Amino acid sequence: MESHSVPSRAEVFPVGLRVLVVDDDPTWLKILEKMLRKCSYEVTTCGLARVALEILRERKHKFDIVISDVNMPDMDGFKLLELIGLEMDLPVIMMSIDGETSRVMKGVQHGACDYLLKPVRMKELRNIWQHVYRKKMHEVKEIEGHEFTCDDLQLIREAGFEGFEERGFLTREDKKRKEEHSDQDGSDQSAVKRARVVWSVDLHQKFVNAVNQIGFDKVGPKKILDLMNVPGLTRENVASHLQKYRLYLSRLQKQNEDSALGNNRRADFSPKEPPAKPDLKIPPPVQQGTTPNSSAGFGFVAPKTETQPSKPISHFAEDIIVKKKGTSMPPLGMLLSFTGTIPNAEIKPSEPLTTLKHQTWTSGLPVMQFMQYPKHDHERCDLLGDYSCLPKPDLYTSAPSVISINMQNGTGNLLDVKPALMDCIKAISPLTCTVDGSTLGLDGLPGIKGCFLEQTGSNAEPGHITGSDLVPLPEDLHLYSSFQEIGCFENVGLMNSIDLFQTEVESSSNWCDGSELLDYPLIDECLFA
Amino acid sequence: MDYVHLRRQAASLRKGLFDQGYLDEQFYQLEDLQDDASPNFVEEVVTLFFRDSARLMANIDQALDKCVKDFNKLDVYMQQLKGSCTSIGASRMKTDCSAFRECCRDENIEGCMRSFQKIKREHSVLRQKLESYFQLLRQAGPVECATRPNK
Numbered sequence: 201m202e203s204h205s206v207p208s209r210a211e212v213f214p215v216g217l218r219v220l221v222v223d224d225d226p227t228w229l230k231i232l233e234k235m236l237r238k239c240s241y242e243v244t245t246c247g248l249a250r251v252a253l254e255i256l257r258e259r260k261h262k263f264d265i266v267i268s269d270v271n272m273p274d275m276d277g278f279k280l281l282e283l284i285g286l287e288m289d290l291p292v293i294m295m296s297i298d299g300e301t302s303r304v305m306k307g308v309q310h311g312a313c314d315y316l317l318k319p320v321r322m323k324e325l326r327n328i329w330q331h332v333y334r335k336k337m338h339e340v341k342e343i344e345g346h347e348f349t350c351d352d353l354q355l356i357r358e359a360g361f362e363g364f365e366e367r368g369f370l371t372r373e374d375k376k377r378k379e380e381h382s383d384q385d386g387s388d389q390s391a392v393k394r395a396r397v398v399w400s401v402d403l404h405q406k407f408v409n410a411v412n413q414i415g416f417d418k419v420g421p422k423k424i425l426d427l428m429n430v431p432g433l434t435r436e437n438v439a440s441h442l443q444k445y446r447l448y449l450s451r452l453q454k455q456n457e458d459s460a461l462g463n464n465r466r467a468d469f470s471p472k473e474p475p476a477k478p479d480l481k482i483p484p485p486v487q488q489g490t491t492p493n494s495s496a497g498f499g500f501v502a503p504k505t506e507t508q509p510s511k512p513i514s515h516f517a518e519d520i521i522v523k524k525k526g527t528s529m530p531p532l533g534m535l536l537s538f539t540g541t542i543p544n545a546e547i548k549p550s551e552p553l554t555t556l557k558h559q560t561w562t563s564g565l566p567v568m569q570f571m572q573y574p575k576h577d578h579e580r581c582d583l584l585g586d587y588s589c590l591p592k593p594d595l596y597t598s599a600p601s602v603i604s605i606n607m608q609n610g611t612g613n614l615l616d617v618k619p620a621l622m623d624c625i626k627a628i629s630p631l632t633c634t635v636d637g638s639t640l641g642l643d644g645l646p647g648i649k650g651c652f653l654e655q656t657g658s659n660a661e662p663g664h665i666t667g668s669d670l671v672p673l674p675e676d677l678h679l680y681s682s683f684q685e686i687g688c689f690e691n692v693g694l695m696n697s698i699d700l701f702q703t704e705v706e707s708s709s710n711w712c713d714g715s716e717l718l719d720y721p722l723i724d725e726c727l728f729a
Numbered sequence: 730m731d732y733v734h735l736r737r738q739a740a741s742l743r744k745g746l747f748d749q750g751y752l753d754e755q756f757y758q759l760e761d762l763q764d765d766a767s768p769n770f771v772e773e774v775v776t777l778f779f780r781d782s783a784r785l786m787a788n789i790d791q792a793l794d795k796c797v798k799d800f801n802k803l804d805v806y807m808q809q810l811k812g813s814c815t816s817i818g819a820s821r822m823k824t825d826c827s828a829f830r831e832c833c834r835d836e837n838i839e840g841c842m843r844s845f846q847k848i849k850r851e852h853s854v855l856r857q858k859l860e861s862y863f864q865l866l867r868q869a870g871p872v873e874c875a876t877r878p879n880k
Contacts, residue, residue, distance in 0.1 A: 225809065227778045227816040234762045234770060271808060297812040319755045319815045 214329030215240040222252040222268035222280070223295070232267070232320065239326050249275035253283060260288045264332045267316075270296040270307065278310040285311040291331040295320060340447055399441055406430060407441060732870045739865035742858065751855050755818030772863045778817045779856050785810045786852065789845060797838060804833040810848075822851045 219241045223229045229245045236243045244263070246252040249272040256263065266284055270277035281292050294312040296303060307315045313331040316324055399407070410427035411419050421439035428438070746752045756771075763770040789806045792799060811826035825848045832840030 225813050225816065226781050227774055227813055230774055230777055231759065231762070231816055234767065237766075238762065238764075269812075271805075271812070273809075297808065297815055318812060319758065319818070321758070322761075 214332070217241040217329050217332060218244070218262060218264045219328070220244045220246060220252060220255065220263045220266045222246045222249060222266065222272070224248065224269065224272050224274075228269070228318070232325075235320070235322055235325050238322065241325075248272070249277070249280045252280065253287075256284060256288050256290070260290075263288075263290060265291045265293065265328060267293045267295060267328070269318075270294050270298070270303065278306060281307070281310045281312055291335050293328060293331065403428075403430065403433075404441075407438070407445070411442075411445070732868075735865050735869035739862055739869055742862045742865065746855075746858055746862070750820050751851075751858065753818040753820040755815060757818075759817060772866075775817055775859050775863070778813060778819070779852075779859075782810060782813050782852060785813065786849065793842060793845065798836075800833040800836050800841075803841060804830055807833065819851075819855055822848060822855065825851055 217239075219236050221229060221232045221236065221243060223232065223245075224247055226247065229247060233243050233245050244255070246255060249268070252266070252268065256266070268277055268280055268284075272280065277294060277296075281294060284290055284292050291313040292311065293314040293316060294307040295316045295318055296307075297318045299317045304315045313335070314328070406428045407424060410424040413427055414420075414423050419442065421435050421442055424442065425433060425435050425438045747756070759771045759774055767773070785806060789803065789810070792802055792806060807826050807829050811823055811830070814820075814823040814826060825844060829841055829844040829848065832838075832844050
């Protein structure tokens, strides 16, 4: 795969799209691999349908899309197509030398999102990312459609959306931003000058104001753009941002619905919840009050100790607790917990909890705990789409793992978390989280091998994650370096839920960054992982 | 100087392959894919093709010998071979494969046999020509390949 040394390129989806190519013809396999690499995709090849299935089953979240020939010797291509669609819910493109309408139709009937004729051309392959994107958007739409209240907007406003990137590349953009910013505030306006828009607090503020002014229902990118009157900002920037904003609000809305959770941001769901509409419950937004010691006033929502949800977690719960320090209304001061239901979740809820107990509070230190519920194969656990972005190993692996990340630096902010989260979400195998070496809470995480973000922990750049917070693409592997052993895990065992407990410790702008990052990466990763 | 001559020969050979219909547009695609990361890509692919197609043809030979009337099987094999031909743009072979499949559909075993013989001949000729071509290229010097469109 081509190197990602060029930042702008690296930030652009669909670079890095992870493709699995299945073809029994070795010549074609070689050619396709080369072609896909030229598209800057990450390619895995496979000559047998059954092997492909195994690969996918084993690492289902490691791929974004599958391309397969119809005529495979060991299995009917259509059957493979069906299975992949069912089990992994990945978009599948069929290929064949035979372009007969009936065949093509059959492909579509079996769920193919496209049908390419051999010889396949580069331009056709360059476009395959649209299927991934479309699918994600589709999933997102399923959970959208909530009313957005003024409160939401308020929250958003306070939260700010620092570092809000266009579409899904927060990780890299983030990294880049962190590298470029010497201080936490970042360069709000200067970001605008850059080719890629960084949605600073101010910029987002303008955006939100414009939205409110227009009226959320009547809002449109052009109107917003005009109102915002920011030189250099394009309609596309706004459109993309608006999209994310909507998603965000949608998520908030759902969280707002879940007021049951106090500090225990874990929504309790009956496993029988219809998967189609996972309930997103949110603990009461504002400061939970139980924030133990956030020096910076970060509400530590989820108690890091026993208060950890001890409820049998039979479903997917993903709690992201973000509390803005100080202010009575944490920017994203709500526990965002997403719960999806896994009908037959074979999860051992207790383990993560146990692990959580291990996490010691370093006062004022943000702690991030990742508990991840494996996503049920057939469920769309709703984290604004695809939980698959979360590192979810097989449902059948045991030992839920909790990854605790202790951010030692006083200014730990979500920035740190975010990359980690981003990567957790993004990377299937390599889970990246910020890790503070000394307090790495990887207890009880058997078999965790991935890579984690390095936590710089330096005060100079609070919570900055250096380099390593990237998707574990080959190029990025070198970044894992010192934390390799600690922060690596792969195929985390049953991770029951992702709880992110963020205790903010510093300036709001930082926090905003973090929170925003925290939230959106999830979305983005879900969308674009 | 000699290199120039060799390159011209290679270019001429290549042109001939296209003009006479042995190769089609797909071969250009392969050449386009060749880059610094894979400087011998075309040759590698072609080599792979000939190896694999030989295997497929052996299967067909066997099928023709043993299960003379199993047209379905023959058709499946031939489709594989045809698919393979499209990978490098082996145009003539591709046409012959289609002809073979027609015979299968007509359940014309004689036609299949004849057709298959033709395929084997084409296969052999193409292989020979391409081998010469790559050899010339190698001799002409690795740095520059005059026959290749600028990339």
